[in-house]
Amino acid sequence: MATRVLIVDDAIFMRNMIRDIFANGGFEVIGEAGNGLEAVEKFRELKPDLTTMDIVMPFKSGIEATREIIADNPGAVIVMCSALGQESLVMEAIEAGATDFIVKPFREEDVLSVVRKVIGN
């Protein structure tokens, strides 16, 4: 069964790009969220196998959302999408419970190799 993915990013452009990457890689994208608040709701509703999470987003940051999701679902696999130069934010996210991270701008193969490694494929 394909891995079910939730994509969280405030930029539609970014969401589209990540969705395409996952679709090409044989993953099943089951939902998208445009901010941290939505992310927490969507996660509750969909229980994805994997969540990609932007860090800087309106209403609720990816770090906050991660913290909340992990509090209820300690096993959740969350991969942060960080922009260049956000290393300290990434570390904060890891402390909040994020499983791993990818750095924008990224190439398709980078995303897939990180994600496959993380989920153990």
Next chain:
Amino acid sequence: MVEDVSRYLDLFVVDAREHVAAVETSLARLESCAGEVKGSEVREVLDECFRRLHSLKSSAAIMGFEPISTLAHRIEDVVERLRGRESLPRPLLEVLIEASSALGSLVEQSSAGIHTKLTPPTSVHTLLTAADEALTKSDTTSQNAGGRDWRTAAAAASVSGSAAALELLPPLSPPTSGGTEFRSPESPGLPGLSGMSGAPAGESRREGDAAASPNHPVTVVRVRISERAGAPLARAFLAKRRLETLGTVRSMEPSLDALKSGECSPTTLVSVGFIVHLDGVHSTEAIREVLSRLPEIDSVDVLGDSPLVADGSEEKKEATPQPEQNQPDRATLKPSEQTVKVRVELLDMLLELAGELVLASSRIHDTARLVPAPTGERLEEQVDRLRLLVKELNYRVLAARQSPLQLLADRLPLVIRELSRRLERKLSLHIDGADVTLDRGLIDALAEPLLHAVRNAVDHGIEPPSERILAGKPETGRLWLSARRERDRVLLELRDDGRGFDANRLRDKAVRAGALTRAQADALSDEQALRLAFLPGLSTRDKVNDISGRGVGMDAVLQVTEQLGGTVVLESVPGQGSTVRFVLPTTVSVVNLLLMRVGDELLGLPMGRVLVATEGPGQLHGRRTLEVSGEEIPAWDLGKLVGWPVHTGNAPRPWVVVDADGQRAAFGVDALIGQEEVVLRPLSMPLDRIRGLAGTAILGSGRPVFVLDVPRLVG
């Protein structure tokens, strides 16, 4: 600030070597006499040894070299007990010679640096304990027995080690492992890493220290981050957390703080890696297993498990072979620890060559990609290895050029005393952060501007004592010099609590000097007026004196600092004091660039300046700011800023948020291309007149790229 003793290290080592040599020579002289040594000569030699050891003990303690002071103390104890005796039996003499030799080895180890973890000679301590016990025994049994018991014991001990001595000499207290320390085989060799360790400097165990149980094993793991990692610091951070699932991480080099603050070099994490001391013994497989799901890890090596404390039978497992042999070979220790003076120009040349090597290997790497598999793959792999080595070389040459600011700070107290005398001011100077390091070339070039700023602060800023008292200030004028590292820059601040710059006076001066009209001068804000102090020929001092009033001061300070790639900022609160802030690059040579496409051109931005790269609108539509994470940041179309064709189209595009010395700015670009480490070349005439350009660099592909100087671009 705790006084930093590291600058006394060289002196200490010279001194300590002399002490040890004197002790060894004296003892050897006694040894060369046939038969048992007697009489006044013994007395003389022992007095000399006692004095030397006592002196060494104290200075080693001040320097924080506990194993040295402990061992010196123990030898001193034995010598002390022998002083009252008629003769010095030969086996005991041998113990003393061996012990001083071990002391010498420790001194040589210490010369590597103030944070060197010394490996104390367990067997020598055992011998000394045996000698001590035997002396006690012979004291209680017979004064004239000649120490037959201990002589046998010590002789046995020097032949077959401590175990024999222990057997022969009941009752014995356990061997004092005064200062037995864990020393990983890797830790001393990493440039720039020593001293960053999170481990306390003295992990040494004291006698009777209940908390330090024997055989507390530690596994030393080295992890290297892949060159492809987009965020190597965060990657290392995550790897360290994974390792923590196996056991407590005792220490990490570079330290966690260095990772979090961004002080640690990403290159180090790739070329050298980071090292973790993990509680407990773990197999290589177990360690690789916990890291197996982590991408962007280049290699995981288990450097061995090192017992923190070795008992007698496990001594051979100690990481360093020192100094278990009878004659520690000190000659083999010396070369790596000695220093050689090298001309800065030679280092420059090395750096340039190393930089060229980086570029050349990048080019080979790109070419290797064109070679078909399987040869191509193997070639690429080998070239990757070559690139890592070259990068490490580059890093080490850079590290060799780094010197502490202490070198500058050391000159100041003298200057302050002189100024205080000549200007009849009472002055105090507080220095903070003198251990921050800068490229040696920068330090030398900075001496003049800094000294000038100090003179200026005292001469123009600090009031005479009577005036200070009237103003309700302490009679003594205070100066603070502080340095701290912030990403790829060093902030050097000179603050005083004097009268501050007088903005009106600067306006008047500028008008009188014909630099501004009255109206122009009055239109300036106070902050802008302060910058007038940097105008050539302007001095707020009415009378020229030989301290700082010739008006060739602050403009020269600014000019020199800008040449070094830095800036100077003045801040002042009238009546309360002023601050001169130097913002300096730590090194001028190798930078990690973010490459961006603007129109058809490539531009590079030093990564140290980049705060965030984000998606944003294609056009600003007349707005001058961009909202990033809920904050309005001044924004520019980068193409427009550098005079290239302006970006058209409304599709979202990348925006790079940069730090322009405390002020943030966002640049809209057409595309982000990637990162590359390059050697920054300064611009030659007349290109160096272009504001906003820091230099040029040649990419691995051979393509030249302009590197932006962020603060001056938006300033």
